[in-house]
Amino acid sequence: MRTTGAGRAAAVLTWVYAAGFGIPGIPVSGYLLSHGSLPWFLDLFPMYGGPWSSRTSAGTFVALLAVFLVVTGLAAWSAWWLWQGRKVGALVNLALLPVEAIFWVGFALPFPWLVGAARALLIAIGWRSLATGQNPQKSGIDLDRQPT
Numbered sequence: 720m721r722t723t724g725a726g727r728a729a730a731v732l733t734w735v736y737a738a739g740f741g742i743p744g745i746p747v748s749g750y751l752l753s754h755g756s757l758p759w760f761l762d763l764f765p766m767y768g769g770p771w772s773s774r775t776s777a778g779t780f781v782a783l784l785a786v787f788l789v790v791t792g793l794a795a796w797s798a799w800w801l802w803q804g805r806k807v808g809a810l811v812n813l814a815l816l817p818v819e820a821i822f823w824v825g826f827a828l829p830f831p832w833l834v835g836a837a838r839a840l841l842i843a844i845g846w847r848s849l850a851t852g853q854n855p856q857k858s859g860i861d862l863d864r865q866p867t
Contacts, residue, residue, distance in 0.1 A: 724845075725841045725842070725844040725845030725848075726801050726802070726804060726809070726841070726842065726845035726848065726849060727801075727802055728841050729798070729801055729809075729812065729837075729838050729841035729842050729845065730798035730799070730801040730802040730808075731798075732834060732837055732838055732841065733794050733795060733797070733798035733801070733812060733838055734795055734798050735834075736791070736794070736831060736834045736838075737791040737792065737794055737795040737798075738795075740787075740791060740828060740830075740831055741787060741788050741790075741791025741792060741794075741795075742788070742791075743766065744767070744784035744785070744787055744788045745784075745788065746758075747766050747767055747784060748781040748784050748785070751777050751780060751781060752777060752781060755777065757772055767780075767784065767826040767827075767828070768826075768827060769824065769825050769826040769827025769828070770824075770825060770827065771783055771825040771826060772826075783822070783825065783826075786822075787822045787826070790815060790818055790819055790822065791819070793811070793815060794811075794812060794815050794819065796811075797809075797811035797812040797815065798812065801842070801849075804848070804849055804850050805849065805850060806846075806849040806850060808849075809842045809845075809846065809849055812838060812842060813838075813839060813842060816835050816838070816839065819831065819835065820832075820835065823835075
């Protein structure tokens, strides 16, 4: 199977983003519910401390973090398809970016904007090499065969 480095790079970047910004919502939710405030990141700023943190109740905020975890989980799942060279993975990954951006604004997350732009750029670079339909590994198509 031949998958471009750009597509795989977008997949890895998506996994790192989901692990770094989605999963921490779990302990942050627990901390918020037990202490009544958000934890601070290296004493610099409150984690996920955007406009939603001051405008919603703790329960609503935890629900928002849970939805964000689901969205980042879907992005990670789409990255698996992208890693396999499937165009559907790229489409789902790109379709989730606007949804994710709503959370980036609500939680005041500055770095995911850069990650999202890089994901989109890498997917665009690798677009032509992505397969449509079935997983190219299982379709019987020899993607490594050179044209004669």
